[in-house]
Amino acid sequence: MKVLVPVKRVVDYNVKVRVKSDQSGVDIANVKMSMNPFDEIAIEEATRLKEKGVATEVIAVSCGVAQSQETLRTAMAIGADRAALVQTDVELQPLAVAKLLKALVDKEQPQLVILGKQAIDDDANQTGQMLAALLDWPQATFASKVEVSGDSVTVTREVDGGLETLSLKLPAIITTDLRLNEPRYVTLPNIMKAKKKPLEVVTPEELGVDVAPRLKTLKVSEPPARSAGIIVPDVATLVEKLKNEAKVV
Amino acid sequence: MTILVIAEHDNAHLKGASLNAIAAASKLGSDIHVLVAGNGAQAVADQAAQAAGVTKVLLADGPALAEGLAENVAAQVLALAPAYSHILFAATAAGKNVAPRVAAKLDVAQISDILSVESPDTFTRPIYAGNAIATVQSSDATKVITVRTTAFDGVAANGGTATVEAVQVVADSGKSSFVGREVAKSDRPELAGAAIVVSGGRGLGSADNFKILGPLADKLGAALGASRAAVDAGYAPNDWQVGQTGKIVAPQLYVAVGISGAIQHLAGMKDSKVIVAINKDAEAPIFGVADYGLVADLFTAVPELVQAL
Numbered sequence: 350m351k352v353l354v355p356v357k358r359v360v361d362y363n364v365k366v367r368v369k370s371d372q373s374g375v376d377i378a379n380v381k382m383s384m385n386p387f388d389e390i391a392i393e394e395a396t397r398l399k400e401k402g403v404a405t406e407v408i409a410v411s412c413g414v415a416q417s418q419e420t421l422r423t424a425m426a427i428g429a430d431r432a433a434l435v436q437t438d439v440e441l442q443p444l445a446v447a448k449l450l451k452a453l454v455d456k457e458q459p460q461l462v463i464l465g466k467q468a469i470d471d472d473a474n475q476t477g478q479m480l481a482a483l484l485d486w487p488q489a490t491f492a493s494k495v496e497v498s499g500d501s502v503t504v505t506r507e508v509d510g511g512l513e514t515l516s517l518k519l520p521a522i523i524t525t526d527l528r529l530n531e532p533r534y535v536t537l538p539n540i541m542k543a544k545k546k547p548l549e550v551v552t553p554e555e556l557g558v559d560v561a562p563r564l565k566t567l568k569v570s571e572p573p574a575r576s577a578g579i580i581v582p583d584v585a586t587l588v589e590k591l592k593n594e595a596k597v598v
Numbered sequence: 599m600t601i602l603v604i605a606e607h608d609n610a611h612l613k614g615a616s617l618n619a620i621a622a623a624s625k626l627g628s629d630i631h632v633l634v635a636g637n638g639a640q641a642v643a644d645q646a647a648q649a650a651g652v653t654k655v656l657l658a659d660g661p662a663l664a665e666g667l668a669e670n671v672a673a674q675v676l677a678l679a680p681a682y683s684h685i686l687f688a689a690t691a692a693g694k695n696v697a698p699r700v701a702a703k704l705d706v707a708q709i710s711d712i713l714s715v716e717s718p719d720t721f722t723r724p725i726y727a728g729n730a731i732a733t734v735q736s737s738d739a740t741k742v743i744t745v746r747t748t749a750f751d752g753v754a755a756n757g758g759t760a761t762v763e764a765v766q767v768v769a770d771s772g773k774s775s776f777v778g779r780e781v782a783k784s785d786r787p788e789l790a791g792a793a794i795v796v797s798g799g800r801g802l803g804s805a806d807n808f809k810i811l812g813p814l815a816d817k818l819g820a821a822l823g824a825s826r827a828a829v830d831a832g833y834a835p836n837d838w839q840v841g842q843t844g845k846i847v848a849p850q851l852y853v854a855v856g857i858s859g860a861i862q863h864l865a866g867m868k869d870s871k872v873i874v875a876i877n878k879d880a881e882a883p884i885f886g887v888a889d890y891g892l893v894a895d896l897f898t899a900v901p902e903l904v905q906a907l
């Protein structure tokens with residue numbers, strides 16, 4: 350079966366972003382960009398399914414600016430067979446991405462779509478669920494274990510208070526949690542090979558999808574700063590401060 | 599303008615997160631309905647009816663809703679959606695699972711993890727692991743929202759006098775089924791709602807060493823938390839993880855032990871009232887947010903602290 354894996358180009362998780370002084374957004378000019386960490390886990394899982402003989406082809410897709418091609422090359426270096434980019438400079442919100450992905454799913458007909466549970470830039474945690482809704486497919490979010498057998502997939506999910514296991518009929522949508530797997534490092538030979546793999550570029554217009562943002566961002570501001578703390582010399586002072594100054598114990 | 603809040607429960611008890619979501623709803627208007635979708639969940643509906651500010655409880659009680667499967671719960675919400683201007687979920691694992699499915703079916707954007715209600719169509723929410731706060735405005739007919747529970751003080755669990763009305767239950771989608779559940783056992787308070795949280799990080803060194811935090815948590819009546827590093831290393835269970843991708847907590851007191859303070863961890867705890875950090879590395883970023891920092895070896899400092907309390 351085919352597996353489709355959407356990946357997103359985001360500000361690298363180690364970068365501490367700064368809010369622009371005009372409050373129009375965060376300053377992402379000249380900062381390091383990488384593949385969203387949850388998407389790396391998704392592409393790794395799809396690659397493992399292929400290595401196990403469960404998946405026949407892994408297709409990485411991305412939506413966004415032209416530079417997202419780099420992210421797709423990384424996905425192909427990890428193990429995707431080919432890639433597609435829906436290229437646009439418009440700010441894409443989860444609903445628009447879900448609609449673009451639906452168009453790609455309609456075209457490619459995969460049995461499984463594996464997404465990251467959330468992107469670390471907008472922290473929305475919506476796209477997988479929205480895609481499942483648009484396709485009317487079952488969903489298993491926050492997956493920490495995936496086992497495909499026949500025409501169904503068994504997924505263990507990380508929920509508040511423990512774990513939960515579901516069985517979904519294929520085709521289905523899965524979103525990855527951190528502990529699903531540890532993505533492999535890409536090797537130089539695989540980076541070279543990835544350069545030769547096919548990468549198709551389409552536009553939202555070609556897919557017939559309206560991607561206009563639904564939510565208007567009025568401003569982006571700094572979170573309230575915490576007042577500077579103090580270093581205490583010993584445990585006795587700490588306990589005294591907690592009891593008498595902060596009054597929390 | 600009528601607001602629908604989706605109750606979070608285990609078919610026997612209404613969870614505290616629902617009271618926080620109702621509090622957010624009360625900033626939007628005064629006609630607040632609560633949907634209890636479950637199986638054998640009459641007790642939950644009765645509890646929801648007593649929550650302050652709730653005017654009506656809708657009880658959808660049937661086997662299809664027993665385990666909170668996203669496909670069925672979303673269908674249940676959609677069956678009721680046309681009557682509402684706002685549909686609110688708590689931003690918990692369950693709420694995050696269902697809300698976007700509802701929004702997509704309604705063809706509206708979903709607004710995740712709101713921190714405040716500025717007006718009925720304008721909200722604030724954190725982005726980039728809480729390093730920026732976005733103010734967003736929705737022009738959609740129905741606002742589908744998840745509520746960051748720590749940003750709203752829950753309404754009183756008693757004093758309300760809402761009526762409970764049974765509604766027709768949707769059919770099972772047949773696309774997914776529940777297999778099993780593994781509940782982590784704990785006698786301590788629930789992490790997300792605890793007044794005091796004691797968290798450990800990579801500095802603890804092993805699962806055995808992690809137990810050093812037990813007596814401290816017991817003494818303080820605290821919940822135990824962990825950094826991603828500690829969870830990944832197997833020192834602590836997954837559902838203890840505090841951070842951008844784990845639980846978001848805002849207790850009165852947060853004690854970070856052997857935690858360096860990566861951006862992702864800070865995203866989950868920096869709204870705590872008082873933060874204490876114990877770390878032997880004086881350069882650790884955690885000291886940048888700590889109200890009280892102690893540069894010391896945790897293996898001597900923690901037992902000393904237990905003694906001194």
